Amino acid sequence: MEDIPLQKIAISGPTLASMIQRVSSSLADSDGLLFGHVSLITSSILSDDDTTDPATSILVANVTGFICSGAPHSFSDTLARFDSAQQAPGGTHLIGWFSGRRRSRLQPSMREFAVTASISADPMLSFPVLSAASWRFSPRVFFIFSTPPAVGQGTTIHTHEYRAYQYHPARETFEPKSVSVVNIGPGFRGHYGNFSPKSPFPLLACESSGSMVMQEDMEVETLSVLAPATKDKELDLIVEDFQISDLGRLMGTEAAAYTAGLEEMYEKMLGKINTLTRQVEKSSARVIELENLNSKLRAAVAGIKKAADA
Amino acid sequence: MASDRFPSFIASQLSYLMNHFSQAIKVEQAWCGSKNHSGVLDRFTLCIPYCLDYIKWDIIYNAEFPLSAPDVVFGPEDEHFHPFRLTSGQGGEEMNPLKSVLSNWSYKDPTRLFVLIQELRNEYILYQQKRAGAVDDDRLMFEIDTIMSREGIEILVSSGPEKPEEVKFAVPLLDMDINKMVRGCSWRHIQKIHLQAVYSVPKRYMSSPSAPRLKLVSTPELKTLFSVEDVKLPSWVSGMCMAEYLPHLEESLRGQIREAVASIDVRRCFIEALAPLFGRPLEAEPIFCRRATFLVASGVFSFMVHFSIPTQFPRQQPGLMLMSSQHFSSQHVPIKSAVRTDYPWSPRWEPSQMAERLFDFLVDEGMNFKKYCNEMQLQV
Numbered sequence: 001m002e003d004i005p006l007q008k009i010a011i012s013g014p015t016l017a018s019m020i021q022r023v024s025s026s027l028a029d030s031d032g033l034l035f036g037h038v039s040l041i042t043s044s045i046l047s048d049d050d051t052t053d054p055a056t057s058i059l060v061a062n063v064t065g066f067i068c069s070g071a072p073h074s075f076s077d078t079l080a081r082f083d084s085a086q087q088a089p090g091g092t093h094l095i096g097w098f099s100g101r102r103r104s105r106l107q108p109s110m111r112e113f114a115v116t117a118s119i120s121a122d123p124m125l126s127f128p129v130l131s132a133a134s135w136r137f138s139p140r141v142f143f144i145f146s147t148p149p150a151v152g153q154g155t156t157i158h159t160h161e162y163r164a165y166q167y168h169p170a171r172e173t174f175e176p177k178s179v180s181v182v183n184i185g186p187g188f189r190g191h192y193g194n195f196s197p198k199s200p201f202p203l204l205a206c207e208s209s210g211s212m213v214m215q216e217d218m219e220v221e222t223l224s225v226l227a228p229a230t231k232d233k234e235l236d237l238i239v240e241d242f243q244i245s246d247l248g249r250l251m252g253t254e255a256a257a258y259t260a261g262l263e264e265m266y267e268k269m270l271g272k273i274n275t276l277t278r279q280v281e282k283s284s285a286r287v288i289e290l291e292n293l294n295s296k297l298r299a300a301v302a303g304i305k306k307a308a309d310a
Numbered sequence: 311m312a313s314d315r316f317p318s319f320i321a322s323q324l325s326y327l328m329n330h331f332s333q334a335i336k337v338e339q340a341w342c343g344s345k346n347h348s349g350v351l352d353r354f355t356l357c358i359p360y361c362l363d364y365i366k367w368d369i370i371y372n373a374e375f376p377l378s379a380p381d382v383v384f385g386p387e388d389e390h391f392h393p394f395r396l397t398s399g400q401g402g403e404e405m406n407p408l409k410s411v412l413s414n415w416s417y418k419d420p421t422r423l424f425v426l427i428q429e430l431r432n433e434y435i436l437y438q439q440k441r442a443g444a445v446d447d448d449r450l451m452f453e454i455d456t457i458m459s460r461e462g463i464e465i466l467v468s469s470g471p472e473k474p475e476e477v478k479f480a481v482p483l484l485d486m487d488i489n490k491m492v493r494g495c496s497w498r499h500i501q502k503i504h505l506q507a508v509y510s511v512p513k514r515y516m517s518s519p520s521a522p523r524l525k526l527v528s529t530p531e532l533k534t535l536f537s538v539e540d541v542k543l544p545s546w547v548s549g550m551c552m553a554e555y556l557p558h559l560e561e562s563l564r565g566q567i568r569e570a571v572a573s574i575d576v577r578r579c580f581i582e583a584l585a586p587l588f589g590r591p592l593e594a595e596p597i598f599c600r601r602a603t604f605l606v607a608s609g610v611f612s613f614m615v616h617f618s619i620p621t622q623f624p625r626q627q628p629g630l631m632l633m634s635s636q637h638f639s640s641q642h643v644p645i646k647s648a649v650r651t652d653y654p655w656s657p658r659w660e661p662s663q664m665a666e667r668l669f670d671f672l673v674d675e676g677m678n679f680k681k682y683c684n685e686m687q688l689q690v
Contacts, residue, residue: 302373
């Protein structure tokens with residue numbers, strides 16, 4: 001069951017768009033990992049025989065998420081050996097990887113072949129196929145993103161090209177696969193279950209100071225120093241006890257007293273969200289600052305005088 | 311764009327490659343793949359000589375990440391060429407030269423790209439040999455078995471949806487070092503003559519296999535000494551194989567090359583014989599003695615005579631071109647004649663006699679040329 005051919009590779013429109021965005025906004029070439037699942041879809045031909053026959057069922061790889069470092073060779077060493085430290089988000093598996101190569105031919109390169117071969121050969125990375133648990137699939141999906149090599153610079157038209165492949169270890173070939181972009185609409189209803197969001201809420205400790213957060217000059221401690229504030233715990237307590245049926249109390253005699261309590265809770269929630277966003281904003285700014293610094297250092301190494309510095 | 315350039319680390323590796331590779335490598339085009347550093351070229355297409363043709367590989371560096379080794383995108387027809395694989399053998403851990411150049415990549419070392427390309431090309435030779443071995447044709451199998459022991463042989467299997475499958479051989483001929491035979495030669499690359507033999511792979515059950523298409527190809531610089539186009543190839547007898555064919559060809563070529571080298575001295579004697587009559591040459595090409603220029607005066611009219619002496623000298627007579635030193639066209643270019651060979655000539659004459667006849671001819675011709683120059687100038 002090793003070389004099962006995929007019928008197609010399905011990806012949701014927003015995921016594909018955000019991959020393209022990441023690739024095109026990164027400084028140079030970049031690569032990343034693809035997460036998702038592989039499922040066996042049995043066609044609707046009714047049959048008394050209930051064994052899964054590969055002839056009437058098709059295998060589809062669903063890409064539900066990805067990570068992109070914004071740099072080339074981010075998860076493999078100089079010899080293209082895969083560094084398996086990356087964990088797939090809950091409920092998904094590593095199903096392959098992608099490479100974004102600016103202005104180059106849309107054809108797997110020497111290194112891309114080696115990395116794909118390395119990932120697909122790792123027995124630790126194989127995972128069961130949904131709805132056919134006896135089958136296992138190892139990560140063999142490969143996406144390549146590029147822009148055409150020979151466009152004149154300064155053109156205002158952005159062209160992004162991509163191609164998806166399934167790698168066949170026995171034949172050592174990349175087989176082009178069709179990509180089906182799943183969007184919202186009646187035609188795609190059958191796919192909705194494949195792309196349910198699974199990202200957990202980030203586990204960030206943060207402070208909340210009620211209405212005070214609206215002040216512009218508020219001080220926000222760095223994440224490392226920040227201990228869970230008591231008010232935060234308070235909020236957790238309130239939320240824990242809260243039941244939807246309690247909303248019934250918004251009407252009737254208790255309403256006045258209860259509304260105030262509810263408002264306070266909302267306010268605290270807003271405060272928490274506000275603090276979180278500010279922290280995200282600040283840390284993002286810091287990350288960009290560091291990235292720019294690194295980029296400058298690398299440019300110095302490469303001996304490039306950067307016109308953009310001026 | 312004039313401002314486009316390679317960053318220094320790529321430039322030094324590229325120039326080392328171009329200067330040290332045994333054959334002439336070309337950069338077909340170069341472009342920029344970086345977002346921030348527009349105009350910094352970090353990817354290019356290399357044309358690498360292989361089997362008397364070129365293979366084109368895209369070398370992808372990242373100007374943003376100078377420490378990383380470059381990646382290579384091979385030609386579209388070579389999708390099965392995978393020189394860099396980990397799983398060779400069981401562990402895949404043994405180091406071949408290709409792996410070691412990639413794992414110890416250093417952007418500071420100018421030799422790295424050279425080593426990388428050389429290793430990849432070596433792998434490519436093996437890959438094409440393997441492909442040729444897989445071609446289902448008895449005659450080709452026999453040719454490959456008998457001839458592969460020759461050093462430096464290269465094979466290219468070409469097939470496309472529209473053209474029939476062909477196997478090309480590039481067989482280096484002669485083990486003589488032509489560079490050493492020419493005194494004071496300035497050739498940078500080793501001069502070689504190859505026999506190109508193209509076998510078309512017949513469809514199964516076809517009657518008799520056709521003779522291969524044969525052609526001699528030399529390195530371009532060799533043309534100043536010896537033109538392979540003048541060589542008449544021995545005919546290919548039906549049922550022959552290359553191992554039979556090559557010794558005859560090489561024997562006759564060896565003789566012709568010796569003759570060509572000896573003819574340098576014949577040309578030198580001729581130029582020297584011109585000197586007593588024409589005076590010292592203004593300029594003479596000293597290594598192959600193919601060109602010489604003399605100043606000739608006819609009364610007050612002085613003009614230059616450019617001699618171009620063919621490789622087949624004295625069987626073929628030199629071409630003369632007269633160029634006035636006093637008449638200029640409207641573009642301020644000296645007026646010159648067409649190349650002329652309409653003077654008395656016999657290959658059997660002694661060089662001194664050739665020179666005398668030429669001198670007499672030019673004394674007469676000088677007057678005509680002066681008239682011609684005056685007319686040309688009046689037209690302006």
